[in-house]
Amino acid sequence: MTGNREAPGAEAHRSAVRSLLRLWPFVRPARGRMLAGVVMAVFASAMSLVIPLALKWTVDGPIADHDPHGVWLGGLAILVLGVLEAGLFGLRRLLVARPLAQVEATMRDTLYRHLQRLPVAFHDRWASGQLLSRATTDLMLLRIFLAFALTFLVVNGLTIVTGFVILLLQRWTLGLVLLAPVIPLVILCRSFEARYSLAARTAQDQVGDLTTVVEESVLGIRVIKGFGQHRGQQRAFAALSGRVRATELHKARLLGSLWAVIMILPEVAIGAALVLGVREVADGGLTAGALVAFLSTALALRWPVESIGFLLALSNEAATATDRYFEVLDVPVPRDACASGGARVPEGARVSAGAPVSESAAVAESAAVAESSPATESVAAAMGDAPVRMGVLASEGAPTAGDAPAPRDTPAVRSASVPVSAPEAEAVVGGGLRLEGVEFRYPDAAPDAPPVLRGVDLHIRPGETMALVGATGSGKTTLTALIPRLHEATAGRITLDGLDIATLPRARLRELVAVAFEEPTLFSASVGENVLMGGAAAGPAELERALAVAQADGFVHALPQGTATQVGEQGLSLSGGQRQRLALARAVVGDPRFLILDDPLSALDVHTEAQVERALREVLATTTALVVAHRPSTVLLADRVALLSEGRIAAVGTHHQLLRDNREYAWLMSAPEGGREPHEDRQEGDDRP
Numbered sequence: 001m002t003g004n005r006e007a008p009g010a011e012a013h014r015s016a017v018r019s020l021l022r023l024w025p026f027v028r029p030a031r032g033r034m035l036a037g038v039v040m041a042v043f044a045s046a047m048s049l050v051i052p053l054a055l056k057w058t059v060d061g062p063i064a065d066h067d068p069h070g071v072w073l074g075g076l077a078i079l080v081l082g083v084l085e086a087g088l089f090g091l092r093r094l095l096v097a098r099p100l101a102q103v104e105a106t107m108r109d110t111l112y113r114h115l116q117r118l119p120v121a122f123h124d125r126w127a128s129g130q131l132l133s134r135a136t137t138d139l140m141l142l143r144i145f146l147a148f149a150l151t152f153l154v155v156n157g158l159t160i161v162t163g164f165v166i167l168l169l170q171r172w173t174l175g176l177v178l179l180a181p182v183i184p185l186v187i188l189c190r191s192f193e194a195r196y197s198l199a200a201r202t203a204q205d206q207v208g209d210l211t212t213v214v215e216e217s218v219l220g221i222r223v224i225k226g227f228g229q230h231r232g233q234q235r236a237f238a239a240l241s242g243r244v245r246a247t248e249l250h251k252a253r254l255l256g257s258l259w260a261v262i263m264i265l266p267e268v269a270i271g272a273a274l275v276l277g278v279r280e281v282a283d284g285g286l287t288a289g290a291l292v293a294f295l296s297t298a299l300a301l302r303w304p305v306e307s308i309g310f311l312l313a314l315s316n317e318a319a320t321a322t323d324r325y326f327e328v329l330d331v332p333v334p335r336d337a338c339a340s341g342g343a344r345v346p347e348g349a350r351v352s353a354g355a356p357v358s359e360s361a362a363v364a365e366s367a368a369v370a371e372s373s374p375a376t377e378s379v380a381a382a383m384g385d386a387p388v389r390m391g392v393l394a395s396e397g398a399p400t401a402g403d404a405p406a407p408r409d410t411p412a413v414r415s416a417s418v419p420v421s422a423p424e425a426e427a428v429v430g431g432g433l434r435l436e437g438v439e440f441r442y443p444d445a446a447p448d449a450p451p452v453l454r455g456v457d458l459h460i461r462p463g464e465t466m467a468l469v470g471a472t473g474s475g476k477t478t479l480t481a482l483i484p485r486l487h488e489a490t491a492g493r494i495t496l497d498g499l500d501i502a503t504l505p506r507a508r509l510r511e512l513v514a515v516a517f518e519e520p521t522l523f524s525a526s527v528g529e530n531v532l533m534g535g536a537a538a539g540p541a542e543l544e545r546a547l548a549v550a551q552a553d554g555f556v557h558a559l560p561q562g563t564a565t566q567v568g569e570q571g572l573s574l575s576g577g578q579r580q581r582l583a584l585a586r587a588v589v590g591d592p593r594f595l596i597l598d599d600p601l602s603a604l605d606v607h608t609e610a611q612v613e614r615a616l617r618e619v620l621a622t623t624t625a626l627v628v629a630h631r632p633s634t635v636l637l638a639d640r641v642a643l644l645s646e647g648r649i650a651a652v653g654t655h656h657q658l659l660r661d662n663r664e665y666a667w668l669m670s671a672p673e674g675g676r677e678p679h680e681d682r683q684e685g686d687d688r689p
């Protein structure tokens, strides 16, 4: 993933409260305990307001009357109130910790599931660090807000109101003196909120960019070291990190200035009340005990008032985190992607697309996730809709008439493990893989750029293997990505055994089609788990067969724990050829009806390639396959070859026919002379011979 891709920018003006209200569907299951926590915190704060009253009673009563017994009683009452206050605060923490950890886990789980269901085009557009930071830093900010800031905003707000009522009741003149700073403070807080929320958004986005750079540097460490780019990379990182630092300092300055005013104004007001109060005591208008109680109440309100600054800051950061979270969750998921696994988004949490399911489903799902093993879960989750072992639609249709030779006569009929619906059985008559007038343009392509594919017509008959050949950048990978609907064709239609893939449920489509990509991606799991991702119903026997087909059995069994050996992150502990063979094994393990291979042998040495080709021939004989090929040896696996040129299928025929009749194909398949690459013979901008 590249760091250049952007995440949608911040809305400059939005209400923090409105943003935070969107958390309700997730918070609802914890509402009982959260409310109980607030009640406890209110009681605890009430204790802090009752203590000054006990103090007043002690000073004006037993101390004034020189009653040692009463003084002890007063002291004991104050001690009990203090212990109660501390105990209630501790209990509150215990009460909310578990449900809020669950809220965070559910939100993270929902985000992850949603990401798995979003189309590839979304992942092309979003930088990985932006998604990572939403799933980690932002959710942590939200937990802190829910566990701490939200409760204390309520409790401290109530404490301040109650405290001022008590102060006004005790001595309204002195109470008004303390109330005087409220108006400037409210104005200040409003201006702070607007500025701080912008700074918080910038900081959180910058942390996302920084995460992307760290991730890319770690994954690309070989390239960075190989090209001695560590200093350049370090400079780029330092520049980004400097920007994060500057934003954090800006936030600290904003918070610091708010805090200074929030602390100074009440101190000044308390000082003024003290002077006036002492004068009243001297004039005999007020008892010493009443003044002590008044000032103790005022001092008990210091922390609630002073805390408003950073509670507002935390709330703004949480509102920003909520916006960032829902920016992803609001991206519509293709409807059938939801249907296959269920969109585990609490009711009301998502505003667009896909039918949200109940929050209890989300929680139950999260519990199930927690019980499964991390490795298996991560692999299964990475697959999104883990494929069920493929079945067969029905008997093959006879090859249609055409000018090319008939495919090998090995029928692609196997025992069905997935029930075949009536429409599927009817549709199979026009069997094979067919592309009709297919057009595709990348969503982020320049508006004036021509589509990558325009009017692609191609028919691969049942059981046939078709090689797809074309110049670099001609759109071969793009075309293969349309068949399992990793991207949606912008026009035209693609049918599998006569069924339009646009109407097939995505889960069904993925059962029918298996893909091995040019870049073999492996996950942090065992070799066996990586391969078995290609066939949920496949067992040890299928695993062994797939490894043998991909000529991977030799090296896999030589690994310390055989198929149970863990491959490192992204399979980097294996060679490129080994990874490619495992990716191939994964594609064939589910015995797929349609097999799409994107240059599957590119990283193999000639001897291994020859061995893999031999084994692949057996697999290809029983499937309908499209194989992207750059080399004659790979092309020879196919019955026919399609030449992709300028976004269209320019020619279809056997390898030898095309070599003879098509200059572009002959040029693409010819070995470079004298070490010169074919494109060196051409003019700049000319992609054809």
Ligand SMILES: Nc1ncnc2c1ncn2[C@@H]1O[C@H](COP(=O)(O)OP(=O)(O)OP(=O)(O)O)[C@@H](O)[C@H]1O
Binding pocket: 124, 442, 444, 445, 452, 470, 471, 472, 473, 474, 475, 476, 477, 478, 479
């Ligand atoms: N995500 C994307 N967004 C925009 N354009 C893209 C994207 N992916 C590929 N392209 C463009 O689409 C065109 C076809 O790319 P594609 O990868 O399909 O070619 P290819 O024939 O498979 O090339 P190669 O033989 O080098 O693998 C290229 O011009 C490429 O720049």
